[in-house]
Amino acid sequence: xxxxxxxxxxxxxxxxxxxxxxxSFSLILSNNTQDIVIxxxxxxxxxxxxxxxxxxxxxxxxxxxxxxxxxxKNIQLKxxxxxxxxxxxxxxxxxxxxxxKRESQLTLLPAKVINKGLTSNLNTITIDVGxxxxxxxxxxxLTPNGVIGKTVAVGKYSSIVQxxxxxxxxxxxxxxxxxxxxxxRWVYGDxxxxxxxxxxxxxxxxxxxxxxxxxxxYPKNLPVGxxxxxREERGSFQKIITVxxxxxxxxxxxxxxxxxxKDALE
Amino acid sequence: xxxxxxxxxxxxxxxxxxxxxxFMSINMIxxxxxxxxxLYTAIKFGRFYGVIAGFTLGLLTDLAGxxxxxxxxxxTYSFSGYLAGYLKNxxxxxxxxxxxxxxxxxxxxxxxxxxxxxxxxxxxxxLIQFTxxxxxxxxxxxxxxxxxxxxxxxxxxxxAESS
Numbered sequence: 001x002x003x004x005x006x007x008x009x010x011x012x013x014x015x016x017x018x019x020x021x022x023x024s025f026s027l028i029l030s031n032n033t034q035d036i037v038i039x040x041x042x043x044x045x046x047x048x049x050x051x052x053x054x055x056x057x058x059x060x061x062x063x064x065x066x067x068x069x070x071x072x073k074n075i076q077l078k079x080x081x082x083x084x085x086x087x088x089x090x091x092x093x094x095x096x097x098x099x100x101k102r103e104s105q106l107t108l109l110p111a112k113v114i115n116k117g118l119t120s121n122l123n124t125i126t127i128d129v130g131x132x133x134x135x136x137x138x139x140x141x142l143t144p145n146g147v148i149g150k151t152v153a154v155g156k157y158s159s160i161v162q163x164x165x166x167x168x169x170x171x172x173x174x175x176x177x178x179x180x181x182x183x184x185r186w187v188y189g190d191x192x193x194x195x196x197x198x199x200x201x202x203x204x205x206x207x208x209x210x211x212x213x214x215x216x217x218y219p220k221n222l223p224v225g226x227x228x229x230x231r232e233e234r235g236s237f238q239k240i241i242t243v244x245x246x247x248x249x250x251x252x253x254x255x256x257x258x259x260x261x262k263d264a265l266e
Numbered sequence: 267x268x269x270x271x272x273x274x275x276x277x278x279x280x281x282x283x284x285x286x287x288x289f290m291s292i293n294m295i296x297x298x299x300x301x302x303x304x305l306y307t308a309i310k311f312g313r314f315y316g317v318i319a320g321f322t323l324g325l326l327t328d329l330a331g332x333x334x335x336x337x338x339x340x341x342t343y344s345f346s347g348y349l350a351g352y353l354k355n356x357x358x359x360x361x362x363x364x365x366x367x368x369x370x371x372x373x374x375x376x377x378x379x380x381x382x383x384x385x386x387x388x389x390x391x392x393l394i395q396f397t398x399x400x401x402x403x404x405x406x407x408x409x410x411x412x413x414x415x416x417x418x419x420x421x422x423x424x425x426a427e428s429s
Contacts, residue, residue, distance in 0.1 A: 013313035013351065020321040020344035027328075027337025036336055043329035047284070054285055117331040118283050119339065121384055121403060122294045124331045160331050165294070167384050168334040188388050188395055189293075250294040 037137070040153035040160060041130075048114050048126050048158035055114035055128070059253060066253070106219060107260035109133060111141075113252045114158065122249055123166040125149070127257070130157045134259045138217050141255050145246035146223035147171065147211060148255065159257075164192070165249055173224050174212040175241065178202045181212050184224065184243060192225065194241040201239070203230055209243050219261045272307075276319055279303040280326050298407040300327065301376060302414065304347045305369060309420055313351025320347030335383055346376045357421055369420070373411070377404035 008015055030036060115126035129135050131154050139151045141161045149169065153160040162169055164186050171184040173194060180201035182194035197203070207227040213220025229242035279299055287296040300323040308316025324340030332339070349372045357365050381400040382389060389396045 013317065013348070016314055016317040016321075017344060017348040020317050020348075021341065024321070024324070024337045024341035024344060028335055028341065031334060031336050040329065040331075040336070044331060047330045051284065058288075115284075115331060116288050116291075118287060118300075118327045119296075119332060119380075119384075121296070122291075123334070123384065126331050162334065166334055167386055185387055187391065188385065188399060193387075193391070250291065 037153050041155035044126055044153060044158050044160050045130070045155035048128065048155070051115045051126070052128070055112065059112065062253065106258050108256040109135065109259045111159075111255050111257055113255060116252075121165075123163055124152075125161045125163055125252060125255075127151075127159050127161055127255060128157070129257060130155045130159050132156050135159050135257050136259070140218045140222070140258045142222060142258070143247050143252070143255050146225060147218060148245075148247055148249065148252065150217055151257065161255075163249055164245060171218065171224065172212045172214040173209050173243075175201070175203050175227060176208045176210060178207065180241075181214070182241065184209070187242075190225075190245050190248070191228065192243045192245060194243060195238060197239050197241050199232060199237055199239050203227060203239075203241060205229065209241075219258065272311075272315065272319075276303065276307075276322060280323055283327075284330065292406065293402075295403055295406050297410050299410070300324075300343065301346060301373065301407055302411055304343050305350050305373070305411070306414075306418070306420075306423060308347045308350035309353050309369070310423055312354040313348050316347025316351040317344050318347075320344040338380070338383055342376050342379050345379070346372055349375075353420075362421075365420070370408075373408060374404060377407075 027036070109129055111127040111129040113125045114128050116122055117124045117126070127141070135151060135154055137151060137154050139159075140147060141149045141151065147164070149161045149163040149166070151159045152162045164171070166186070169186060172181065173184045174181045175194070175197070178201050180197045180203055182196040184192050184194050186192050194209075205227050209224045209226060211218040211220060211222040211224060223246065225243045225245040227241055228244035230239060231242075232239045279302075283299045287299070290297055304316060304320045304323065307319045320343030321340050324338075324343035327339040327343075328336045350369060353365065353368055356368075360368070377400060381396070381403055385396055385399055388399065
């Protein structure tokens with residue numbers, strides 16, 4: 001026994017390395033287990049508590065710029081509302097004619113980004129709302145510009161959001177007006193790709209990309225981005241659509257979490 | 267080495283990364299102070315401390331918020347700590363060029379593994395863009411290491427006699 005102990009002490013470098021690799025691999029392989037998610041949620045509550053003062057300072061620093069942008073946006077929106085009111089009336093008339101009414105209600109919870117992870121590249125953000133505010137696991141997170149991710153670990157007062165730039169993030173989308181559907185995945189920067197699109201779909205650069213609704217997480221018709229490129233691969237029945245997402249992921253400050261979605265067809 | 271000093275410095279570096287990395291972010295790429303700490307610790311104190319520092323900091327990084335591949339940071343940092351530990355007291359035994367090439371290779375390898383996992387789709391679809399991403403991610407941290415070399419060169423830090 002003593003000899004084994006002495007051997008372990010002598011070889012402690014290699015033993016420590018072996019254990020570190022073993023534990024790391026077992027953590028990687030048990031990524032989606034409930035225990036890891038709970039552990040992350042609890043740890044995140046502690047880290048977000050520590051980071052809150054810094055986040056407050058940061059948001060105060062940008063509040064002036066943000067106010068100017070919001071004032072400008074406000075005027076633009078007022079103008080848009082005027083024109084949209086006319087369109088709403090017209091739309092209502094058409095819907096009544098078709099005896100078709102669709103109601104889609106989303107409950108949005110505003111949240112502040114308090115941390116963007118410690119890794120060299122951005123693939124998660126931490127927001128300051130958690131289960132106490134009604135956030136659930138796999139709630140979709142968006143900004144006025146479109147979908148940016150979903151919650152993957154929820155603590156009492158904070159949540160970790162898997163951002164669209166994460167390697168494992170996938171989003172079922174449709175391209176309008178053609179209605180072509182596919183799975184969106186991030187490539188780099190603000191560019192994403194949709195691969196599973198039929199070659200005969202009529203898609204043009206500038207077409208809008210929205211969520212398809214084929215998901216329990218993301219409601220239908222949430223904006224995602226616009227088509228920035230189309231290319232066809234030889235020997236394949238599908239084409240590859242490059243999508244530019246509207247949101248600058250590096251400068252996220254305020255987001256919304258969908259806490260409840262009612263989607264009813266009458 | 268005093269464990270209390272070691273732990274204090276380690277947590278100091280972690281909180282430096284925790285509070286400062288976001289402010290130093292350029293185009294979503296951030297410097298990695300923890301890699302620098304692991305490298306210095308391993309070169310000065312050897313493999314054991316390098317692995318301990320690497321594993322602990324990696325675990326804390328993952329706990330502070332990753333959505334996928336929980337455990338990847340602890341794996342890559344532990345590797346770096348272990349490999350860099352082989353450079354302890356090697357400054358005079360190796361030709362300086364080889365010594366410096368060795369730690370540069372370790373950093374290159376660490377970021378290659380990290381980028382390969384994080385940008386595997388980019389690796390499959392656009393190798394040039396992947397290489398650019400890897401070089402930029404690694405380059406930012408490497409820039410800090412090179413600046414640190416002017417203040418705390420490995421040669422002095424590892425108590426090596428000047429040849």
